[in-house]
Amino acid sequence: MQDSDGLTIDQLLTLEAYADTIIPGEKRGPADRAIAGASTGGGAVASGAVELMLSPEGGLAGTLDSLAEGLNEHAREYTTRSGFEPEPDVPPFVALDFTDRIALAQQLLAPGHPEQELWVALAMFSAMAWDTGAHLHTSDALAAGHPGLTSMGFLPPEPDGVWRFPRFSYGRALAAIHPRTTSRGDPH
Template identity: 45%
Template sequence: MADLDRRAVLQALTAAVATLTTGGVTAPPATGAEATASESWTVQTLLAFADTLIPGERRFDGDVVVAGVVTGPGAVQADVVDILTSPQLPLEPLLPSIAALLDARAVAYATARLLWLSPLRPPFVGLSFAHRTAVVEGLFGPDDLDRPVWQLLSLLVGLAFDTAGQYNTGQAIAQKHPGLTWLGFPKPDKDGLWRFSDFSYGRPLAALHLDTTPSGSPL
């Protein structure tokens, strides 16, 4: 990846993370729509990457994108593709380059080990889950020039599953978002706000400071 392209990818990924963590994306609740044969190679590769980080069960019989090494939902079921392809984020034009880079790593990995890859699917998708995991582990080597790309992409994958960052949280819970449901994320009160009456250790860790504002901020 050229230096200019790498900078563009990092800028887009950083902007995507910043937007999601500030609640800037609004979208319909997750529908859990099944993947179809219309999935592009780019989407297939990125979904397989997400499934390697947060595995889930196959979406349907014969699913080759999701390895299906566990039961229950993973990043794919949590609609990670909605984060990556959201028109409200600056990332989608760069996804083919990111997927191509990952597929190139998969080809290099397979060639070094004399592994056969089907020409009918993306190279990374053609790897077994164990080999996918090995490729992904190599992406985070301390000397890898593209390590920041994979770190930020992984953060987006985590946001999709752990926080439903691409959706309004209340709507996501109401629609039983797979990640939030699996994690047991608490429901809000009837007014849509979250209040936590039980402290993590069964008691408050410190007395409320006298100068704390009604919003909870210190003066």
Template identity: 50%
Template sequence: MTGPDRRSILKALVTTLAGLSVGGLETPAAAAVDASDASESWTTQTLEAFADTLIPGQRRFPGDVAVAGAVAGPGAVQAGAVGLLHSPELPVAPLLPAIAALLDARAVAYAALRLIWLPPTLPPFVGLPFSDRTALVGGLFDPDDPDRPIWQVLSLLVGLAFDTAGQQDTVEALGQGHPGLTWLHFPEPDPDGMWRFPDFSYGRQLAALHPNTTASGSPA
């Protein structure tokens, strides 16, 4: 691949993942992708199509080509996965064109081997039918694929955006009706914004609470 090497891309993706895991993104608005801004560039369209292949959703507007509309309900794109990646606060943002170009190159090779016509006005990956997008993405995770670590970490980021609203404070995300958390019926916190679980996972208490445990549940 040309441009940034695989090591640089993977390092940026892992750093982004680590930053999100400790709440490193402080601007929830950066994760939202407005329909009027969607598909404004080939990079964005390609990343949207990749995210939609992993966690499909319904089309956002008539003529939406990046989101295939394979299912009803929200998917990764509606949950802000691509907006999260584009956030200028994250180190992966400058490398997204290289990542998208790599995926589009794989789409060209896939289509050529199968004699699939790709519309010249769309990024190659976006031009693939959904079934072929799925087949191509599945192959990206083959153990022998040299770019496999890139797609693995990118997929983790897409999943975090949908499953946990990792780019936002969880309480705020629920209050704003985050598509992923709402679809998954993520439980609401207690009135003070904390989550408590009164029922023991194993049906019984396995250990006594340490006497110096703080009111927030943290160890002494």
């Protein structure tokens, strides 16, 4: 069965499980297998990692089915090497315990792994979704309670919709403003 984005349910669950391995969150319910529940609050999945992966602007959308199948193939091999009993009703990557998901992700992301670039790209989309809500307008993400932005304490814009930062994030100015900087902050 395919969802509205052209991915099968197993592929979608696999991508969610990978995103949750990169930035864990809490389960959506007791039957949730994709999210391991290794953390409280919303992780990459609740932050929209799969939505970002599917965005045409990101360039991964056309490869997600293959990436999900690749993750499951690596999980099958991992399960065989580890002597685990496979679960036939669950995608292989989703069936792994969280610690085994981490171990497999570490292998795939390790320098020298022949497919490292693929898995790093997929991991980066998980991080971008949580760190920035890159698939959303920042004001909308904050208004909706985006888990990553709110967890980091990202402040909403002022009532007029403009972000002003009355205090320095490091507690001090790191550099003087260039003398030709305009009132809007543009270099001249």
